[in-house]
Amino acid sequence: MTALIPGEIAPPARLLMGPGPISAYPSVLRAMGAPLVGQYDPFMTATMAETQELYRQVWSTANEATLLVDGTSRAGIEAAMVSLIRPGERVLVPVFGRFGHLLAEVAERAMAEVHTIETAWGQVFAPSVIEEAIRRVKPAMLAIVQGDTSTTMNQPLAELGEICAKHGVLFYTDATASLGGNPFEADAWGLDAATAGLQKCLGGPSGSSPITLSERAVEVITSRKRIEAGIRDEDDPDAADFVRSNYFDLGMILDYWGPRRLNHHTEATSMLYAARECARLILAEGREAVIARHQLAGRAMLAGVVAMGLEVFGDVAHKMSNVVAVEIPEGVPGDAARAAMLTDYGIEIGTSFGPLHGRVWRIGTMGYNARRDAVLTTLAALESTLGRFGFAVAPGAGVAAASEILGQA
Incomplete structure (x- = not known):
């Protein structure tokens, strides 16, 4: 029997917006x-x-x-x-x-x-x-x-x-x-x-x-x-x-x-x-400038998910700048929604572990992805996906709220 020799590896295009790993520079x-x-x-x-x-x-x-x-x-x-x-x-x-x-x-x-x-x-x-x-x-x-x-x-x-x-x-x-x-x-x-x-x-x-x-x-x-x-x-x-x-x-x-x-x-x-x-x-960018970029992207993502009517998990005052956890809305199947974002938009967000598994999504803004287009694209895809699973979001609310934060920079 002749062994099947696979072709050269060709990963699909992905925007990794979970808690890590992320899209590398x-x-x-x-x-x-x-x-x-x-x-x-x-x-x-x-x-x-x-x-x-x-x-x-x-x-x-x-x-x-x-x-x-x-x-x-x-x-x-x-x-x-x-x-x-x-x-x-x-x-x-x-x-x-x-x-x-x-x-x-x-x-x-x-x-x-x-x-x-x-x-x-x-x-x-x-x-x-x-x-x-x-x-x-x-x-x-x-x-x-x-x-x-x-x-x-x-x-x-x-x-x-x-x-x-x-x-x-x-x-x-x-x-x-x-x-x-x-x-x-x-x-x-x-x-x-x-x-x-x-x-x-x-x-x-x-x-x-x-x-x-x-x-x-x-x-x-x-x-x-x-x-x-x-x-x-x-x-x-x-x-x-x-x-x-x-x-x-x-x-x-x-x-x-x-x-x-x-x-x-x-x-x-x-x-x-x-x-x-x-x-x-x-x-090269500047250590403090990179931290500030993460803080800005994190604030924008936070503002976006809140504007969409999602509840944020945990003590926000002590949240890392680079990842936010949002409560999965009642009635929305968390894993199915994550899968839909990956299939339809090529965007990966995360779930969590232990007592938070299936309760929250974790959305990261890290490294190369701590940037305007990654934040806004993710929020737009999340809005569309939530609507598909019956959670009503005011059209464009998340993107508008994030854009306001990003426009202040």
């Missing part, structure tokens, strides 16, 4: 098609160093240990946790959405003693609540999400660094959904570790995780025991100090990205090019 896609070079080619090592410097500016940090972990944003999360947490150490995770639960799970897999505090989805934590939990739990690390796309909430971080420093706690945040489209000040806020991904506000594909580490975090990482060869006996008194992963051992990855260039893995060259271009675009 065209120049990021072009960068990924650039020629490959060897992992120790002078161009390669120079590009790695250049990318590190670009991301120091994106993170707003002077941290020398600013680099990429090859893999999706979850790879960065796991690298940070498995490298910083010693088995048995206490980790405090404030949970306000699905991705707080993820941090707790990864910490458990790193053999931490995990303690969580929770608030209702759609809310964030007051710093005083987190400090009270730190006093009670006495953790080695506070691990918290900045922007949780499952709820669209943006947890304020500015006061937490001082709290952590006062209590001798490492301060880690997952900024996957927020970096690039919302304010982030790694040094000013006292972060010890922060990780992200390209596929949200940074405007690239999933597959590379920017990370930055304070000197204190690097000291913790480099103080961990290294396995030079073979597998150590579990009865070894130092065994608990070994990093349980080879691939995600940040001590080894730091040696690879540092001046010694010790072989650890083969860098994902095309993803390096993509990550470099994402950062270059942000800095």
Whole structure:
């Protein structure tokens, strides 16, 4: 039997207006098609160093240990946790959405003693609540999400660094959904570790995780025991100090990205090019200008859905700039309406997880799609789709309201 050989891949045209991944900047896609070079080619090592410097500016940090972990944003999360947490150490995770639960799970897999505090989805934590939990739990690390796309909430971080420093706690945040489209000040806020991904506000594909580490975090990482060869006996008194992963051992990855260039893995060259271009675009436009563009597009989308008679989920005062959650109107089949937008208009919006699955749609305005035409096209398509499923919308109301916001810029 002759095997069927498919043709060259040809994805359909899509406008990705969900909570991520999003439509990448065209120049990021072009960068990924650039020629490959060897992992120790002078161009390669120079590009790695250049990318590190670009991301120091994106993170707003002077941290020398600013680099990429090859893999999706979850790879960065796991690298940070498995490298910083010693088995048995206490980790405090404030949970306000699905991705707080993820941090707790990864910490458990790193053999931490995990303690969580929770608030209702759609809310964030007051710093005083987190400090009270730190006093009670006495953790080695506070691990918290900045922007949780499952709820669209943006947890304020500015006061937490001082709290952590006062209590001798490492301060880690997952900024996957927020970096690039919302304010982030790694040094000013006292972060010890922060990780992200390209596929949200940074405007690239999933597959590379920017990370930055304070000197204190690097000291913790480099103080961990290294396995030079073979597998150590579990009865070894130092065994608990070994990093349980080879691939995600940040001590080894730091040696690879540092001046010694010790072989650890083969860098994902095309993803390096993509990550470099994402950062270059942000800095060429201006970091604050990109944040302002996300804020403008987010306000316009918010005004548009409200004008259409849709209810917004959660505490809007603490919503991320780059995604809004709207209640699915009664009588409208949420998944069928999303499918109709994809089929009829090539526009993807998202549903959510857990208690919000089937209750809200999440509409993103991120990266390349934080722009006027993407916002207005999505609102027009949503209006038409809602009408098809029996939800009456005043003709043009959403587009008009968004246009008014965008016209004020």
